[in-house]
Amino acid sequence: MKLKPTKYVWMDGKFVKWQKATIHLITHTFHYGAGVFDGVRFYDTPKGTAIYRLADHTKRLFYSAKAVGIKIPYSEKQINEAVVELLKKNKVKSGYIRPIAWYGEGHMGVNPIGAPINVAVACWPWGVYLAQESIKIMTSSFIRIHPKSTVSDAKIIGHYANSIQAVLEVKKAGYDEALFLDYKGNVAEGAAENIFMVKKGELITPPKGSIMPGITRDSVMKLAKDLSYQVAEKTIKLKDLYTADEVFLTGTAAEVVPVRMVDKKTIGKGQVGPVTKALHAAFMDIVAGKNPKYRKWLTYVNG
């Protein structure tokens, strides 16, 4: 997805011009993938720009970094402040924030010990990621990375080779997004989203273990409980998904996206179902600052 550059990037403690935010070819993470990132959205609200669950995303960035031995030379507070300052300097009202940390220049060989650590934050305006209306997903022939092969709930750059291969496969077949099964053959998640199904009024999502338990997944589960829906983290078989009343994906970039088809099987009536519709609307109200109950999830850029 082509993006529109902004003016500045925060890089290792300084604001640099977007065009100058470059790295050297001999950068450890570029070769071996052991870097980490996160993805955060910010929204235009009646009280100005607000960042959605910034502290939780930064916490996850540090968790991910620990998984690959990266010691970020800043505190979580300093990263949060850098994000807020970056948005102020770039004067973008809504979009996406990409904090990233990596093993830097001048060290080669798989062992990263001793390589410099770099940290940066970029942001850009970003609209709809997957679709406005509803999407078709296809089960990939690749499974989600095995939880014993890596720290699978960390956002490690190298993990995305798994997602990219799945996306390329399903795009070729005319689908919008890939669905991963886990190593046991159960439904895991999308290429960059968690999955939910609605069956007989109950909202069900796969348990932690073989998924990246998203912040949007957590938001939707809390929100659904507050709206008096029954919510469960339970194993989902592909055949259960095919016969669900509703299916949707959640993710920072994707937000809440209805799924109308899985592997040529129409879900429900092939239209956006009532539970998905209600949760989507409630989620969009929260991020737009229209629900005071969830004020704690928003960081206003101007105080």
Ligand SMILES: Cc1ncc(COP(=O)(O)O)c(C=O)c1O
């Ligand atoms: C593999 C994977 N699963 C799930 C998610 C959803 O997580 P979140 O809602 O925190 O963006 C993402 C995106 O970050 C992801 O990359």
